[in-house]
């Protein structure tokens with residue numbers, strides 16, 4: 001490892017064709033399941049022309065320095081790119097690419113999985129059956145949940161993922177509100193979504209779902225004050241980034257009954273580890289698997305590898321669809 005003739009450093013084994021596609025360029029692969037440490041990254045990027053990284057790898061100035069001036073592209077196997085110092089890369093003429101909207105549909109699916117699980121006690125029901133606590137058979141009031149059909153969903157961020165969620169919500173016969181920094185009238189027409197201020201969305205939604213990127217403006221967007229604006233019967237769903245929600249405020253809102261519950265695929269610190277959330281009955285927790293269906297992950301790998309091939313093998317710019325900078 002370290003300095004050799006390989007041109008690409010790949011920070012994790014990937015499902016799908018990426019490694020095969022990049023074989024001709026010479027790949028240094030981090031083979032462990034755990035993310036590489038910063039020390040390992042610094043050592044293995046040395047002399048590389050391309051880095052194929054994950055959302056858990058921080059690619060900053062120090063990494064770019066360690067790679068050297070020949071580094072041409074940082075290709076992230078993710079739709080979020082807050083783990084990359086894009087400004088620094090741009091300054092150095094390094095392309096930054098991501099897998100853009102490839103995972104929109106998969107993430108919208110998991111959003112609905114969480115929404116339905118929260119609303120209809122799916123996890124509690126499964127537990128009851130397995131733990132042999134289902135004693136009476138059918139009962140008129142067993143595990144009564146919340147209706148999804150006819151309920152109002154509030155979508156924060158109507159980009160590709162938010163829009164895919166809105167399409168599903170429409171199929172479920174829901175009222176759709178959305179809040180985003182810019183109003184999207186074309187999407188409103190297509191999706192039947194109504195624009196609302198954040199306060200109105202929080203006050204009127206039965207399910208509030210987050211689909212914004214993480215940046216300075218969205219960090220802790222959902223905090224105590226905003227949770228208090230939600231209905232007591234509402235659920236918060238987060239499949240975007242953990243830090244959009246102030247997790248401490250969320251825990252206390254869930255304990256106090258400020259909101260009914262939450263479905264979370266992402267956390268401020270991952271893996272979650274020791275957290276009061278783990279002991280709570282009114283939450284459904286997933287290990288950041290929003291995009292984890294075989295087809296999507298394989299397509300993401302293909303796109304991430306193709307961006308590198310475009311630059312290193314074909315000597316052209318990456319497809320603008322996947323270019324961040």
Ligand code: DGY
Pocket residue numbers: 055077078079080081103240288289290291292
């Ligand atoms: C991403 O790509 O940013 C997603 O969170 C991965 O599931």
